[in-house]
Amino acid sequence: MSDESKPVPRHAPHDPARRAPHDAARPGMHRPPWRDHWAALPSMARAAGPAATAAVDRTARRVAPSPLEPGAGRDPYRTYRVLREEFPLTHDPLLRAWVLSRYADVASALTDARFTHGHRPGDPPCAETHTDVDEAELREVAERTALVLARRIADRPQADLVADFCHWLPAGTVAAAVGVPYRDMMRLVRGRAASALAGQCTGQIAVREKALAGFLADVLTDPDLVAALRDAPSSLVARAWTESLRREPPVQVVVRRTRGDVRVTGGTIPAGASVALLIGAAGRDPERFREPDRYDLLRDDSGQLTYGSGYCPAVTLAALEAEYALRALFDTMPRLRLADGFRPERTGLITRAPRSLMVRPRG
Structure with a gap:
């Protein structure tokens, strides 16, 4: 990708x-x-x-x-x-x-x-390479990192959640999970060495950044979603996360042979042909999803193709980052809302996400 x-x-x-x-x-x-x-x-x-x-x-x-x-x-x-x-x-x-x-x-x-396979976290070949990790520890890492980042922007009159939050949370959770000081992890991320430290899956930080930005954009543009998810159980947040990945996947196109x-x-x-798989098109196929263009938190035909269905720490961590991002933002900024006149706009052809997400932390 x-x-x-x-x-x-x-x-x-x-x-x-x-x-x-x-x-x-x-x-x-x-x-x-x-x-x-x-x-x-x-x-x-x-x-x-x-x-x-x-x-x-x-x-x-x-x-x-x-x-x-x-x-x-x-x-x-x-x-x-x-x-x-x-x-x-x-x-x-x-x-x-x-x-x-x-x-x-x-x-x-x-x-x-019959197709060659790139590296999609959660696919069977990927799952076979991982040992079990302590999910409780990952949960603690995601919660702690999200709170630290949220508190840094809570008192600002305006902030960009993409630049000030989404860009840092995936790297920060990886840094904490592998025991690398956060400042060193960010230097290594910029030097493209995160995969060497955290493994090929968990080191794919850019996709998690884009997925998180899209998820927060979906939630914050819909007051009903904000109300539904503010104190929601993990299971409901997980539904919202899956629905965002389906409707607006961060990776739109992957290539196989x-x-x-x-x-x-x-x-x-x-044989031997390059094949572009349109993840973004598949996620809105009416043969698979009812009313596919609509964001439906409670749909009974949910599914997504950004990640495979097998075990992978990166897939678990991405979902935890989404959950604790919401909790940290709502807890530290109860009046959080989009900035006046701002509406998130997704861009990109191969990968797709909002470039900015301007908010007023104090309402």
Whole structure:
């Protein structure tokens, strides 16, 4: 997973060669690279096999939208909806990968042995490498670190929870958990050495930062959620955390590679192909989730794909950080609210989260 021309037209002629005279009549004009990719796509699909060729031929009259198009980051979910409904399997020339967007395909590919696997905390291969940790100790670490950070901003007239809280809490809990002084841990984090100290899973601090920022944004923009979660039991906070990860996952796209031909909705992906799994699209698939665009604290069809379902200290720690972040903020700032006129705005294409979360700690 990694952190983060002209727009690709939504419509293209059935025969891309028809555009050639038009382009030739405009000397000096740059030929957008997507046209070359589009022209080459049918031959790429033919090389991949009949099923892939059929998938391309069925959509040859229209170009599938790309999650990387300019402007898509403002609202990727419209693009995801078109992909799910009309292009369940398509090759994206900007991503240089085949794209899967339906929940069943994405969820399967994340654990299917026919795909190579990146490191997603909580997946079975990950869980096999961990020894049990003391969850009570992790809980104490998360609670203590969240309180220290919350008290630092409680008396300010205004604060940015992303910069002043979310950026520090995941690193601080890791520092305390592994026994490294906090000031040293932050130096090591900046030097990209956190994984060496805390392990590959727990050292993935950036994803937990983004997930926490998104979670707090969801809660603080909804007065009903604030009221429901202010003194809520851990089980209800856990529901809210899962729902935030489903509806606005911090990691929107992960890339895998096929080990052999793989049959999916819409056709067959050839062996050795790069495949972009749209976590953000899968989380709003109406075939899996009822009213998927709505944040529903009590939904009975909950689920998320940011983390796997197996045991992993990083997954446990991320949930504890979310829980104790809320408790610390509400306890130290009973009148906490968003700053006047501020509304959180998520940005990003591969990873996605609010860049800022301006609040008034004293109301």
